[in-house]
Amino acid sequence: MGLYKITAIDTCKYEAVYSSFVAFSNWIAEIKGWKSSKSFREKQDLPEFDKALRAAGCAWPTNIDCFVSNEKFEPICIIEFQNANKTSVEKHCNNEFLWGKYTGSTDWGKTIYYNDVRRWLSQEILRVQSGLRLFVVTWSESSEDFILKEIDQVTLPQFPREKNWRLHNQIEENLHNLAVYYRVNKDYALRYAKWISENTSSYNLSYNDGSMEMISHSPKLNVANKTFPKLYYKFKHLEKNNKEKLPIIFLELLGNN
Template identity: 25%
Template sequence: MNSISEFIFESSERSDKNNNARKVLEQSIYDLINFEGYTIKNNKVSLLLDRVKLESSAELRVEDLYEEIKSKLGNQFYIKENFANSLGINWYFVVYRENEQSIILDMINAKRIARFQSYKDLAIWTQKFRDNRMTKKFNHTADLPKIDQRMREFDIPWPGNMDKALCLDNKVLAIIEFQNTDSEKRATVRQHDNNNFFKQDILRWKVLDQLRNHAGVPLLVIVWSETENIVGIKLVEDIIYFKSEKESPGIKWAIEPIYSNVKNIVSEIEEILNLKN
């Protein structure tokens, strides 16, 4: 390949660049990884996905694409590979162009497994890995990458992402779900209550629940705001989906939420997860 600049790692995450909590964690001894998508089938994670937009119009060898992506990921490649292997599932990279052509690279076995001529064909292919079907139309898509816009047109959106996983020594220690709140228009970090939005976000919580259970690691929720230096750190104990005599639907926290200056986020997480010993 000519240059690594031919790659664009597009994402549907629109606020991540302003996430100071993530930036502090990235400067610590811990690694952070994410997956641009993951699918759920039969209550378990069935596939891990990443993606990259290819700017070059030239026909490129699969081996070159694979090695270039691997080089770009650095040590994250091995953490992601280990995580996929620990779940017993595949990790695929979708390499696509503006003209909607795409190929699927198996990152564990270093081979191409599929080629598509349109985003519609790609979207249909993803369906065999997931049970969930979308029943409502999407809003606010104009600022999303073209691949997201097009897949949503077919009511088969790009699978939801895994925000981050906290890692050490190539091992995933916890899944992190970042929640951004608008402190000036909606609620401050301290006021933000995930259960106020549980009903409309229930599918998001369900797949996160299935992810943490399959991976066998804790799920942390970190609430942050662009206008505050305070973060909220919450540890999920259980997620209740159906009302009973004893419980209402919502998220049960293992401990009282911790509110701290963002600069202390690493030590707070270490305390919650008992990582200091």
């Protein structure tokens, strides 16, 4: 497998060669900074190349589902599609997955959570560095509903850099509890949101002079200043029973900016 770097629209530079899927997967893990501990969801329609990378331990980095260009073929926005296959379109909430979901317990009693922090970090790097608008379309094969959103900013939780696993786990647990009670018990949700606000830090990204900068926020964190960890939207619209309206609203939104 050869690795090439595109330095211009008509220029490719040879970088390296990898003799196995494991070697190439390890290189991807180096670029990403981690190997996923979350089980991969194998599907029959995945390319064999992707299946081999997943079997080796690290699949492709975050990809772009779709981008839109203008009449001059210049990219103007990125689109992320999300299939609401575990809940209804109307009840699908990106922030609940950002804060964390329960997956189970280990034999030694440790509770395991997963969240979309890494996923949205990757998407935010793409959005900030490219300078392109980022839209999210939530849909379902079993529904005529859709949600169209435009990302304004992604603020992410900042976990302790030192190996303070007790605090790290406490932050994850309270983010998870916020997600659990977000819809069903506002009082409980506010309790955990208050703890997060007063005891944790967050960050967002900025791209200046060719380098990415991490802007940290100390407690108290709050939604008004966009320092509380969550996805913030410029636009959010739920349309029920009318998928045909998606391109109309999308084009209107593009034309208004």
